[in-house]
Amino acid sequence: MANDTRERLLEASARLFREQGYAGTGLKQITAAGGAPWGSLYHFFPGGKEQLGVEAIAHSGARYERLFELTFARADADVVRCVRDFFQLSVDALERSGWGDGCPIATVALEVASTSEPLRHACAEVFASWEAVFARRLAGAGLAEERAADLATYALAAFEGAIVLSRAAHDTRPLRVTADVVAGTLTSALAG
Amino acid sequence: MANDTRERLLEASARLFREQGYAGTGLKQITAAGGAPWGSLYHFFPGGKEQLGVEAIAHSGARYERLFELTFARADADVVRCVRDFFQLSVDALERSGWGDGCPIATVALEVASTSEPLRHACAEVFASWEAVFARRLAGAGLAEERAADLATYALAAFEGAIVLSRAAHDTRPLRVTADVVAGTLTSALAG
Numbered sequence: 001m002a003n004d005t006r007e008r009l010l011e012a013s014a015r016l017f018r019e020q021g022y023a024g025t026g027l028k029q030i031t032a033a034g035g036a037p038w039g040s041l042y043h044f045f046p047g048g049k050e051q052l053g054v055e056a057i058a059h060s061g062a063r064y065e066r067l068f069e070l071t072f073a074r075a076d077a078d079v080v081r082c083v084r085d086f087f088q089l090s091v092d093a094l095e096r097s098g099w100g101d102g103c104p105i106a107t108v109a110l111e112v113a114s115t116s117e118p119l120r121h122a123c124a125e126v127f128a129s130w131e132a133v134f135a136r137r138l139a140g141a142g143l144a145e146e147r148a149a150d151l152a153t154y155a156l157a158a159f160e161g162a163i164v165l166s167r168a169a170h171d172t173r174p175l176r177v178t179a180d181v182v183a184g185t186l187t188s189a190l191a192g
Numbered sequence: 193m194a195n196d197t198r199e200r201l202l203e204a205s206a207r208l209f210r211e212q213g214y215a216g217t218g219l220k221q222i223t224a225a226g227g228a229p230w231g232s233l234y235h236f237f238p239g240g241k242e243q244l245g246v247e248a249i250a251h252s253g254a255r256y257e258r259l260f261e262l263t264f265a266r267a268d269a270d271v272v273r274c275v276r277d278f279f280q281l282s283v284d285a286l287e288r289s290g291w292g293d294g295c296p297i298a299t300v301a302l303e304v305a306s307t308s309e310p311l312r313h314a315c316a317e318v319f320a321s322w323e324a325v326f327a328r329r330l331a332g333a334g335l336a337e338e339r340a341a342d343l344a345t346y347a348l349a350a351f352e353g354a355i356v357l358s359r360a361a362h363d364t365r366p367l368r369v370t371a372d373v374v375a376g377t378l379t380s381a382l383a384g
Contacts, residue, residue, distance in 0.1 A: 161353030
């Protein structure tokens with residue numbers, strides 16, 4: 001039950017940070033969205049909003065890392081096909097959510113990059129974990145390790161930026177167009 | 193003098209939004225940073241923070257649009273070289289500023305995409321204006337109009353995402369690596 005409340009607070013935080021950022025999300029809003037009593041927040045997160053932020057970032061990051069691993073692990077999975085699938089998952093999530101359900105990390109990352117080292121570090125760890133999943137898969141498909149790492153960084157950058165443009169435009173075209181170009185680039189790299 | 197105060201408020205807002213986002217920036221912080229009396233804010237921006245936000249986004253957007261136009265207009269400018277230059281400008285700005293001086297629009301765009309239509313719209317207009325500058329230049333280098341528009345969107349997405357990753361990591365590697373891959377993709381597209 002205690003763990004359940006803690007989990008609900010993390011889930012609510014993750015969703016609100018993803019939709020409206022860290023600074024714009026109040027602790028009262030988090031406890032209300034998590035259906036948790038006010039006192040529970042400081043009970044589970046004695047470090048307050050920053051501790052909750054760090055744990056919510058890690059929580060979302062781990063969930064998406066599992067999603068990436070699962071997608072790549074499918075028996076029929078071709079690496080370029082998987083990358084297209086990630087872009088498509090984001091297209092679907094943005095349309096379904098009224099443009100709220102983008103990257104769970106990027107908004108906070110941009111807000112805190114020069115203002116909170118604990119939060120900034122949590123975001124950097126998540127991005128690094130996602131890049132590592134993708135880099136391993138590209139290396140498994142035959143690329144040299146350094147090349148695989150560089151292309152993983154590039155593909156994640158293109159993905160994150162396409163989410164920024166699609167959310168701003170309320171239009172999934174940036175994600176769809178970017179997916180095509182990135183898929184082409186990766187196909188060439190794997191063939192060459 | 194009045195225009196001067198107005199301009200200083202816009203400049204201060206643009207800088208603070210870029211560094212720490214919209215929600216995390218208070219009006220008192222803006223007037224202090226702009227060296228403006230408190231009352232001047234509502235004098236120049238009767239619509240308050242949202243009006244100031246919309247105008248600051250447009251103000252920054254127009255400044256960067258001119259920078260993009262100027263870079264592309266250089267007599268010796270090769271389009272792929274210019275794209276590399278934009279990535280390098282961002283590398284330099286991030287290192288010089290302690291990771292604060294990234295994209296003037298992206299943080300706000302992610303914060304407000306599903307919460308403020310006036311701000312969201314201002315961000316979308318800016319991104320569209322930047323894409324248009326780049327698309328015209330790619331079309332001028334020989335690409336069909338639709339292909340030029342798609343590659344412009346892709347290049348901007350990769351650029352924006354690389355800034356997210358570099359700011360989070362406090363490391364310019366994502367910008368440098370992504371610049372190389374994007375330059376390669378554009379070179380192939382122009383050759384093919």
